[in-house]
Amino acid sequence: MDIQSGTAGETGVFTANPAINTTNAFLLDNISQGAAGTRHLKKSCFSCRPPIALTTVPTSKKLLIVDIAAFGSNMVSHLPEFQSAQTFFPAVTSVFQAGFRTGVEVGGHGLVANGLFFRDLNKVLFWEQSSALVQGPRIWDAFRARGKTVGMMFWQQSMGEKVDLVVTPAPIHKHSGGMIQACYTQPASLEARLNETIGRSFNLMNYWGPLANYKSSDWIVDATCAVMGMPDVAPDLLLTYIPHLDYDLQRYGPNSEQAKKALDVLLGHLTRIKAACRDFGYDWIFVGDYAIEQVKRGAIFPNRALREAGLFSVRDIRSMDYTDFFTSGAFAVVDHQVAHVYCRDADSTRRAAMVLKTLPGVTEVLDKEAQAARGLAHARSGDLLIVAEDGAWFAYPWFEKDHAPDYASHVDIHNKPGYDPCELFFGWPPLSVSFDTSKIRGSHGNNGAGYEIAWSSSLAFAEKPQNALDLVRATERWMEAQP
Secondary structure (H helix, E strand, O other): OOOOOOOOOOOOOOOOOOOOOOOOOOOOOOOOOOOOOOOOOOOOOHHHOOOOOEEEOOOOOEEEEEEEOOOEHHHOOOOOOOEEEEOOOOOOHHHHHHHHHHOOOHHHHOOOOOEEEEOOOOEEEEOOOEHHHOOOOOOOHHHHHOOOOEEEEOOOOOEOOOOOEEEEEOOEEOOOOOEEOOEEEEOOOHHHHHHHHHOOOOOHHHOOOOOOOOHHHHHHHHHHHHHHOOOOOOOOEEEEEEOOHHHHHHHHOOOOHHHHHHHHHHHHHHHHHHHHHHHHOEEEEEEEOOOOEEOOOEEEOHHHHHHHOOOOOEEEEOOEEEEOOOOOOEEEEEEOOEEEEEEOOHHHHHHHHHHHHOOOOEEEEEEHHHHHHOOOOOOOOOOEEEEEOOOEEEOOOOOOHHHOOHHHHOOOOOOOOOOOHHHHOEOOOOOOEOOOHHHOOEEOOOOOOOOOEEEEEOOEEOOOOOEHHHHHHHHHHHHHHOO
């Protein structure tokens, strides 16, 4: 179905770089490129816009939503079948996925970043998977109440979600070391069924860490197509995820040859998904969650600055500097180009703001009032929210390498109190991860002009969606129209 006219046009394949893949030569229907928004659109007017209507609503099909990591319009500006839109802020995975399933911004759903600071525990936890962390009703509640079914595959915070199908990685970490690779599925029998259908189990090493690559997407796409083809479990609305573009864009930057190859693999995946949708009776929306920009300035270390100012406290354990959040006046929970800064009291907040406003590479320091004005304030938000300037990103360390905590040299996404993209690289000694922040060539978190996401759909819209929430509203309209 052509987005502009609503005429048939569901065949076709995508191509990124003809020099890499000359077989993907046929492009879909021409779609005009969206106009750029405003730089640093931290509080979008998402909720101010009227709902996006569909020109025609197929009632005999199901709908697939594919969230594509790092799928910015900067990657596909040469491909006319993709349009651009603004995304949620902060532009990180969990914020986007929470916003899509609730139809509200951060202040409404409370997933303020990929990592949260729990004040009652004095503890930072990244990538927690309980669906209860996403507050508020879901856009599909009424849809399911009418007897329709919903599935989530590889979306964050999906465990315990009120849906009919779940597939998400959930390894078991052994007491003696190592782990048992496994996925959590509902129904429970689905994992074995998918492994048998696909011919292999999901390899977590391909999903994150120095070995992360397109093979993670291969398995997820295989599983998604398999689920759509299982009449007894195929949901009416299915949300899935393609991760691999993110890895090489962070490693090498969005302008690299590695990024072009990763994009070509992605477009091959989308071509395959389109064919499966046609075979199994699904319409589709492909949408990026954030755009990665080229790193130019490099890493900023807010926790080192706070430590130098006497605000960040550490425990010296065998010459390793561990955090002491119980006595710290302020510390930053960094997540790519944004960081929530948590402070002990008003004086600590004032002092931290002064330190961070003068830290090179910090473009904004938002207190609670400024956050509220942009729809970002929530009980989980930091007392301050800092934003990196273009081409810069925030690194979590408060330490130097010779005083690093034990977990710093490992892929340890649950113990590190901040996001660490250096886990994408091996370091020294062998099997450790890198400490070299200069290796990072791409980052994300900002939105506005230059940070638009890309999207495409088989649905026909009466007017072009301008932002992620418009696509959410279109999904709601689709659900409402189903008999």
